[in-house]
Amino acid sequence: MTDRRNLDIVIAGAGAVGALLGHALAMRGFEIAIIDAGSGDQQASVRTSALSRASLRGLSDLGLWPLEGVEAAPLRALRVVDHSGHGRLSFDSADIGEADLGVIVNHGRLESALRAKAQVRGVSWHRDHADGVELGDAHIEVIMKGGGRLRAPLLIAADGAQSVIRERLGVAVLQYRYGQTAVCADIRLEHAHEGVAWQRFLPHGPCALLPLPDADRASLIWSTADYEARRLQDLSDTEFTTALNEAFGDHLGRLEVDGERAYFPLVASHAQHYVGARFALVGDAAHRVHPLAGQGVNLGFADAGALIAALNAGRARSADLGRRRTLRPYERERKADNLAMLAATDLLNRAFRDDRAWVRAALRTGLNITDTLPLFKTLFMRAAGASASRVAYDGHPGP
Numbered sequence: 001m002t003d004r005r006n007l008d009i010v011i012a013g014a015g016a017v018g019a020l021l022g023h024a025l026a027m028r029g030f031e032i033a034i035i036d037a038g039s040g041d042q043q044a045s046v047r048t049s050a051l052s053r054a055s056l057r058g059l060s061d062l063g064l065w066p067l068e069g070v071e072a073a074p075l076r077a078l079r080v081v082d083h084s085g086h087g088r089l090s091f092d093s094a095d096i097g098e099a100d101l102g103v104i105v106n107h108g109r110l111e112s113a114l115r116a117k118a119q120v121r122g123v124s125w126h127r128d129h130a131d132g133v134e135l136g137d138a139h140i141e142v143i144m145k146g147g148g149r150l151r152a153p154l155l156i157a158a159d160g161a162q163s164v165i166r167e168r169l170g171v172a173v174l175q176y177r178y179g180q181t182a183v184c185a186d187i188r189l190e191h192a193h194e195g196v197a198w199q200r201f202l203p204h205g206p207c208a209l210l211p212l213p214d215a216d217r218a219s220l221i222w223s224t225a226d227y228e229a230r231r232l233q234d235l236s237d238t239e240f241t242t243a244l245n246e247a248f249g250d251h252l253g254r255l256e257v258d259g260e261r262a263y264f265p266l267v268a269s270h271a272q273h274y275v276g277a278r279f280a281l282v283g284d285a286a287h288r289v290h291p292l293a294g295q296g297v298n299l300g301f302a303d304a305g306a307l308i309a310a311l312n313a314g315r316a317r318s319a320d321l322g323r324r325r326t327l328r329p330y331e332r333e334r335k336a337d338n339l340a341m342l343a344a345t346d347l348l349n350r351a352f353r354d355d356r357a358w359v360r361a362a363l364r365t366g367l368n369i370t371d372t373l374p375l376f377k378t379l380f381m382r383a384a385g386a387s388a389s390r391v392a393y394d395g396h397p398g399p
């Protein structure tokens with residue numbers, strides 16, 4: 001049966017991006033319903049997300065930072081080393097006159113906290129799977145697996161990389177499997193991390209350790225070839241610990257795996273359109289990038305900021321929220337940025353896996369040159385933050 005309440009927007013999916021959007025739009029007085037299948041990602045509690053300073057500013061504008069129940073570890077510096085250990089690149093927050101480059105948070109806790117905030121904002125919540133869509137003249141209707149239907153002028157698909165809504169709407173998507181899997185786990189360190197994240201580029205992919213709130217704990221994101229990940233999956237904790245120490249080196253002393261490991265197959269994807277008649281795609285439903293730069297959530301939050309701005313502008317001129325013309329500014333603002341990040345992470349990932357001697361030598365030189373030119377490095381760091389620096393939730397009335 002169709003719920004005929006006067007909804008402005010239905011959001012399918014309440015991961016970090018959909019939940020944030022639900023909260024922010026409800027705060028601006030839009031009538032919002034969220035359909036969420038529940039935490040499909042059981043492994044989200046084993047992995048972390050790096051949130052950029054721009055994302056934190058955006059969250060703070062919404063009264064969402066600090067976020068109850070989400071402990072954050074400041075990220076003060078990043079050290080990148082290549083496989084040989086010769087090429088080395090450092091980013092320090094002091095180089096840009098900031099206290100940190102962002103923070104590291106537990107991804108599962110971030111999602112839960114944002115969902116709770118959206119719920120207390122009065123978003124109507126439907127624990128179900130969005131399964132189909134029917135397009136009308138002045139509305140779009142979403143059909144849920146449980147049989148219910150919701151109708152609104154606009155549907156936002158925030159249902160992640162395998163978006164059912166994107167598929168039902170017939171939006172083409174370019175998808176590329178990296179042939180890599182990210183292995184995630186909590187790690188106990190012999191030496192305190194001092195707020196420094198390390199990333200070592202190995203022949204099968206990058207192995208990163210991100211600082212956690214405890215000084216002697218870090219979060220592992222080890223991207224490696226699928227077959228290698230399968231081998232690691234079969235190892236006992238002791239064997240895995242040995243393999244990790246060999247791969248990562250002794251930058252933080254002896255490493256011990258602590259707790260369960262989770263495995264994420266890595267895929268890059270990009271939707272041909274982010275908007276169309278009565279729909280908009282955001283976050284991983286629109287684009288998915290390699291996690292080596294820790295940007296997926298940040299790009300999704302920046303999408304949310306741009307979409308909110310477009311919807312506010314539309315409402316200010318009494319435009320139909322679901323019209324392509326209302327939504328186009330969002331797509332125009334975000335597509336180039338997301339594609340640039342997709343291309344940059346893809347290139348880095350491929351380049352470091354290339355075992356031709358001249359490519360390796362060029363990369364080593366590149367890392368050292370970058371490290372020795374402070375001005376270039378500062379620009380590089382600003383650019384790294386810039387992708388999310390447009391996370392601005394304009395016209396917010398305050399928490």
Ligand SMILES: Cc1cc2nc3c(=O)[nH]c(=O)nc-3n(C[C@H](O)[C@H](O)[C@H](O)COP(=O)(O)OP(=O)(O)OC[C@H]3O[C@@H](n4cnc5c(N)ncnc54)[C@H](O)[C@@H]3O)c2cc1C
Pocket residue numbers: 012013014015016017018035036037038039040041047048049050051107128129130131158159160161163164165182184221264282283284285291293294295296297298299300
């Ligand atoms: C190993 C790894 C490390 C990462 N590290 C970082 C990092 O450091 N920093 C960073 O910014 N990003 C990182 N990312 C990327 C980041 O996790 C994603 O970009 C982000 O979670 C995408 O959020 P989302 O809300 O768009 O989608 P999702 O998190 O996929 O959420 C989708 C939601 O929709 C729901 N859903 C799905 N289908 C339906 C349906 N049919 N009906 C209703 N609901 C549905 C799901 O249950 C879920 O709640 C990492 C990713 C991986 C794999």
